[in-house]
Amino acid sequence: MGLGILLKRNEDIQLKMEPEILNEQMVKTEENGQNIYRGKSLPLDDHNTTRYGSDTYTLYEIFENGRKKGGDYLGYRKNGEGPYIFYTYEDIAQKMTHIGSGFINLFGFKPPIPEEQGKDGVEPLVGIMMKNCPEWLMILWGNVCYSFATVPVYETFCKKSARYILNTTELSVLNTKLEFLKQITETITCTGEEDLKNKKLDENEPLTLKTKHLKYIVLCDDDLPYKENTYDIDYEKIPETGKLKNVRHYFKTLLNIGIEIISLKKVEEAGKNNPIPHVPPVPETLYMICFTSGTTGNPKGALLTHKNFTTNSCSATNDLIPPFFEITNKDCHISYLPLSHTLEQIVCFVVTYLGCRIGFYSGNVMKIVDDIAILQPSIFITVPRLLTRVYAAIKSAVEKGSSLSRNLFDFAYNKKLNLLKSGYCHNQTIWDKLVFSKIQKKFGGNLRVIIVGSAPLDEEIITFLRVTLGCFVLEGYGATETCAVATLSLWGDYLYPYGSHVGVPLSCNEMKIDPVSESEYIPNSKTDCEYGEICFRGRTIMKGYYKNQEETKKSIDNDGWFHTGDIGRILPDRTVQIIGRKKFIFKLAQGEYVSPEHIENIYCMSTLVEQCCIVGHTYASCLVGIIVPDFDELRKKLKRKSMDSVNDLVSTEEKQSSRLSFSISSNSLNISELTNKEICEIEKVKDIILEDIIAIGKEQNLKGFEQVKNITLISDPFTNENGLLTPSDKNCRPAIKKLYEDVYNKLFQQLGQNTKGNLL
Structure with missing residues (x-):
């Protein structure tokens, strides 16, 4: 049974990655005196061919590829309770046609004609401001069908930033839910605490719009009260409980200042009654304007095309999934990281492309454990902060146990760690059955892969989770401007001889390390590793920043390299390690950085x-x-x-x-x-x-x-x-x-x- 295998030999469960791949994970070439790094996976051909599909040029084909496989697609829990209820791929195919057609019929949107596709500024813009839910993706896919561009407005943005996005993009339509009506009202009238700054609002003074173009708000709640035999919202019957306190007041206020509020059901009805033939995008069609956080000024809107997202999604699929993985409609991703972020979208597109399922969390991160227990996902995309808390909670629980249970845990852990060191990561050992099954059930019991993004995660935590959960834990790195995923760790790289890292560039990208001046950063230890600012070039790099040529020129140089602003280094095994933001690294008085x-x-x-x-x-x-x-x-x-x-x-x-x-x-x-x-x-x-x-x-x-x-x-x-x-x-x-x-x-x-x- 060797190393505690319960039923099968290791080699019958999964393949082992060859040592020569792990010892030198990137290919290095030279250009203009600088080292250029690429992953060892071959770039996709012009048809974006993977072992899961071909002729995938835009997100329109991404959806069609998943639709061909069929089955359940988008799932949710009614009011955050009970089992998951799923829409099928066919259900969503109908809804996206109805929603896109409804936007054309009700709001006068005009899809770009074929000769205009890919030109700047021809795509109608559609705003979305809500938490992850099926409606988010329904609207997104409706936009894709008719070559509209999506503009996410983070619900967590400050009102000044949200107002800047609404005005800069000249959005006329914003899709949202009742819980955000207060926030929207205060944003477009400058009446929130942030704007008033302790000034008292004169109730006799009429409110005025501070956004020039917003005309329509589409409410996407699935339990709105309607007037008899219509999908017109009867706002006086909206229950004002919990997050919806005073929501009728904000609804009426918006009506009074000239905003028309329409239900998504009415949009669908208008599209169903008069369906419009699809106007599919081309690779250069603008898919999204995704605004960055704007921590030191106004947010910057990254212009991202269908080519950017499709290339990234297909490359990630090709590079990420081990050859021994069998993917079916039983595989499921739990969507809780904001869909306003490119990372969550890329994951949803990969899952869609493969014909798998997406289950949405119930809207409260504190209760995500309950959602996971019901959904039993196999794919979990998360951030270091949550996994650090999971690690701390498990360690604390072990520490509180009896001497016998602690010794058993340590013994089992070391056995599984030896298995990991020998090149295998799975949950089919006797130690999983006896010791780690309780931990694994907390994550639903079906986890196959965890992908971590947003910030570096310590190698001790990654190793701990690989051992106790018995699944792949991969680290990725990227930025909004690189279409989220720029690098990804290899599935067979389980050990960290040189510390934690974020893997190698996707096959669609190439990377270089740009030296930084001595005044900005000096390595603290003597090493031959290459240090500097991480830069990427490839088909996933944004076109530029929306209406901001100055910032575009600062970020993308004449040779097409996007400068991330992150300091990193190339480790001896040719993986990338992130050190920190260039602008946050500083020097102490004695000269240490x-x-x-x-x-x-x-x-x-x-x-x-x-x-x-x-x-x-x-x-x-x-x-x-x-x-x-x-x-x-x-x-x-x-x-x-x-x-x-x-x-x-x-x-x-x-x-x-x-x-x-x-x-x-x-x-x-x-x-x-x-x-x-x-x-x-x-x-x-x-x-x-x-x-x-x-x-x-x-x-x-x-x-x-x-x-x-x-x-x-x-x-x-x-x-x-x-x-x-x-x-x-x-x-x-x-x-x-x-x-x-x-x-x-x-x-x-x-x-x-x-x-x-x-x-x-």
């Missing part, structure tokens, strides 16, 4: 840390940080270590001072009785967390100058809503530094550091 994002990712491996933001200072020789604790884990850990008595945690000096906002009137006061904010005030709690993250930093080989020397704890998390997270859930560093400037400066002053300069 640091990447705060790298440090933050490591500190978030602590079970006690939910979020953190690390900064430097112009004249400071060290780093400090703000930590948002994981309060549940913190309380549990203190209880396990019999340190949950507040009387024991608080020092005599603190008791005598007036610094604490709470009083210790009893020796029996427990940490569980304190609020999160009160816990953050206790010095010993801060010391416990600081000690923990420093220990983890040492384990992960952080150098002394990369470790923080002082921290403070806060109870308010960084969120999209408070502007401290970008739409892609990364720290919005400018906003965090601005909000907590005084806090950071105080941390530096406590260390005797000069604070005359600026936070870095």
Whole structure:
């Protein structure tokens, strides 16, 4: 049975990747004195031929390829409860025709004529502002049928950015749901808190539109009340519960300022009554204007064509799927990362191309575990933050177990780790049956592949998940401008002799590392590895930024290379490692360069840390940080270590001072009785967390100058809503530094550091 195989030999379960491929994963050539890197997979031919289809030139053919395979397609849970209900591929084929035809019949949209296809500015623009749901993709596919271009408006964008997108694109139609009517009303009338800034709104003054072109809002809720025998919305009957508080007021306000509100059902009815022949796109047809986060100014709209997305989708399919994988309609992807992002769209297109299913989460990330248990997905695309929390939760559960259960877990883990080192990753061992099945069932029990994007994930966590879940865990890297996926780790690369990495370029791309000046970045360790700014060239690179030639010229050079703004290096096995954003890497007073994002990712491996933001200072020789604790884990850990008595945690000096906002009137006061904010005030709690993250930093080989020397704890998390997270859930560093400037400066002053300069 060797290495604990339950039923089959390893070689009967999966193939093993050849060592010569893993030892040197990219091909290197030279151009104009610079090294050019490509993956070893052959680029697709002019027909985008893969082993799953051919003659795939646009997203229109992507859908048709999946439709030929047939079966269930888009699934949802009614009101977030019960089993998943699926639309079939044929159902969606009908709906996309009806929706696209309805846009033409109701709103006067004119598809581009054949001679105009691919020319700038000829495609009608259709806006979408809602969370992931079947209607999102129905509308998108309706746009594809008639060569309309889609403009996602992130629901997490600040109102200024959303207003900028609406005005710049001159959108006339916005598809949304009831829960966003308040946000839309405040955005287009400048009446939200963000715009008023504590000014009182004069209720007698009539509201005016601050967006010149928006005329129609299409409501996509599936349970709207309608007037008798029509699909006209009876807004006075809309229930005002939960997120829909005062929704009738905002509905009426929009009507009063001249916005026509129509149901998606009415759009479909108009299209069904008068279906229009499809006007399929060509490769150069604009598919989407996808706006970036805009953390340091107005968002930039990346112009992405059908060629960009189709090439990326087919290449990812070809490069990603192992030859021994059998793909069927039973395979399912859970869609929860925002469809406004290119990454989630690429995954949905790959899944569609293969004729698989997509199940949408119920809209609440905190309840995604319930959705996963019901859907039992085989494909899971996620971000490091969630997997870091999963890792911490499993480790914590193991730590709390008995000595016997801990020893059994460690023994089983080492057996599976040896299997991984021998070149196999699966869940068909006796150790999966006896030890890891409970963990695997938390993810539905059918997981075959996890793909991680958005930010680097530590190799220890990736290895841990490969062992315990018994599935492929792949890291990808890219940007909106590269159509999401630019690099991807190989399915057979399970070990990290040189640290974590994001694999190699897709077969449709080539990559180079552009040297950066000495003043911007110098490697901290002596190495022969190639360092610099990561650049890509290929068929997936955007045409440019919408109405912004200046930024386009800054990003895409004369030779067609897109400059990502990310610093990376080529490792000895010719894989790519991300170091951090070029603009965020800074130099300490003594001359050492640091990447705060790298440090933050490591500190978030602590079970006690939910979020953190690390900064430097112009004249400071060290780093400090703000930590948002994981309060549940913190309380549990203190209880396990019999340190949950507040009387024991608080020092005599603190008791005598007036610094604490709470009083210790009893020796029996427990940490569980304190609020999160009160816990953050206790010095010993801060010391416990600081000690923990420093220990983890040492384990992960952080150098002394990369470790923080002082921290403070806060109870308010960084969120999209408070502007401290970008739409892609990364720290919005400018906003965090601005909000907590005084806090950071105080941390530096406590260390005797000069604070005359600026936070870095």
